[in-house]
């Protein structure tokens with residue numbers, strides 16, 4: 533298969549296993565994002581694909597070739613790091629072309645490729661500057677240029693935007709997405725930033741403590757989290773979790789937390805099979821609906837963000853966050869009625885944390 537494949541990859545540092553039996557297929561042309569909290573093993577996984585870190589067990593295949601024992605420069609990959617690691621004494625032009633020169637490529641071909649990459653990244657006017665004469669975003673572009681110029685079949689990025697300020701990060705995100713759409717090359721991209729993952733990825737791999745939690749499209753990772761870890765890691769403000777059980781209230785189904793019953797609307801038929809079983813209800817702030825048919829709650833605080841406001845509520849023995857439009861006024865201490873959109877909520881097994889039904 534073209535693309536990248538990890539088969540039963542294991543990694544231990546000094547006898548301590550940090551990743552076990554990782555199996556992953558990255559299709560040719562995918563923009564695959566490895567997402568997870570600090571220390572979950574993202575860089576370790578990427579470095580094993582790059583050949584910078586040996587695997588302890590299993591094998592890695594790039595475009596159908598077993599590269600497990602090969603050096604980084606034999607793997608047809610190029611990597612971009614968080615630190616740009618540009619050569620300070622060399623011009624941008626030489627920084628970008630240096631790798632090609634080391635491989636003995638003809639001068640004319642190097643010049644042609646550097647010029648093309650310069651155009652693509654819109655850094656042609658900067659080619660004769662030194663790195664110290666560039667902004668952070670421009671330096672990052674040069675680092676990307678150095679990877680592009682090698683024309684590898686797979687690009688590996690380790691948190692490449694983390695050193696940039698928020699505005700520049702958003703701009704570079706768009707550029708990276710365009711670049712991927714234009715080049716169609718396989719990208720494996722590491723980040724702890726869920727917004728980057730959601731906006732860039734064709735496929736997201738959520739990692740926790742060295743193990744894969746879910747491999748899915750960004751939409752599905754958000755809408756159909758496989759377990760409670762994924763549900764809480766992705767989405768801000770975070771999903772609300774309430775322990776309790778589904779029960780009947782006349783013809784309706786409600787969620788009983790033990791201290792109050794949350795009314796549900798749009799309840800899918802399959803949910804009837806789960807009535808009475810202990811579980812955790814997961815509802816994102818936008819799955820909470822202000823409605824006169826809802827349960828009474830007390831407004832603790834309203835947090836306007838511009839287009840929306842997030843309203844913190846004391847309800848059914850819990851503190852929950854609900855999203856509202858900007859117009860309505862929520863005074864602290866006042867009463868608001870709230871219910872849950874049953875079509876979009878997720879239900880979790882309280883012990884394993886696994887999602888019980890997709891929603």
Ligand code: ADP
Nearest residue numbers: 545546550568569570571572573574575576577
């Ligand atoms: P991430 O990139 O997701 O923040 P890493 O891949 O850097 O995480 O680290 C994963 C785990 O492996 C962590 O528990 C980390 O402490 C451990 N680790 C990483 N590098 C080394 C190393 N060189 N020696 C020992 N343990 C390491």
Ligand code: MG
Nearest residue numbers: 571574575576
């Ligand atoms: Mg890392």
